[in-house]
Amino acid sequence: MIPVTDTLALEDDELVEKFVRASGPGGQHVNTSSTAVELRFDAMASPSLPDEVKERLSRIAGQRMNQDGVIVIFAQGHRSQEMNRQEARERLVELIVQAAHRPKPRKKTKPTYASKLKRLEGKAKRSGVKAMRGRPRGDD
Numbered sequence: 001m002i003p004v005t006d007t008l009a010l011e012d013d014e015l016v017e018k019f020v021r022a023s024g025p026g027g028q029h030v031n032t033s034s035t036a037v038e039l040r041f042d043a044m045a046s047p048s049l050p051d052e053v054k055e056r057l058s059r060i061a062g063q064r065m066n067q068d069g070v071i072v073i074f075a076q077g078h079r080s081q082e083m084n085r086q087e088a089r090e091r092l093v094e095l096i097v098q099a100a101h102r103p104k105p106r107k108k109t110k111p112t113y114a115s116k117l118k119r120l121e122g123k124a125k126r127s128g129v130k131a132m133r134g135r136p137r138g139d140d
Contacts, residue, residue, distance in 0.1 A: 002089065004096045010048050016040040017085060022076035036076035039088040044069025057099035
């Protein structure tokens, strides 16, 4: 079990980890060892997540979620497989924590009378400035 919040936890069998060779510099070590981790989590088929969290997660995940609803996280920052594995899991948990947070509904507000007056005064002033830009009229 991977704890996410007080009420949410993911089962270990919901995650699929694949170890691959990391790219970039590193010499002989990086050429011979598979330390990078590709973590896959099928968010849309997960029984651990409520529907509203799945919806928010699909918006937050962006390109990390493919069309099948699977979140793919690739971690290769560390030299050890275990550290990369831990980093990938932490990033997944961070995404789900963000999605689990329910945003407060926005309350509609009306502009105050003073703010309306201020806006109209600004428009009148600007209109006057623009009107003065014209070529002077001759009384011919």
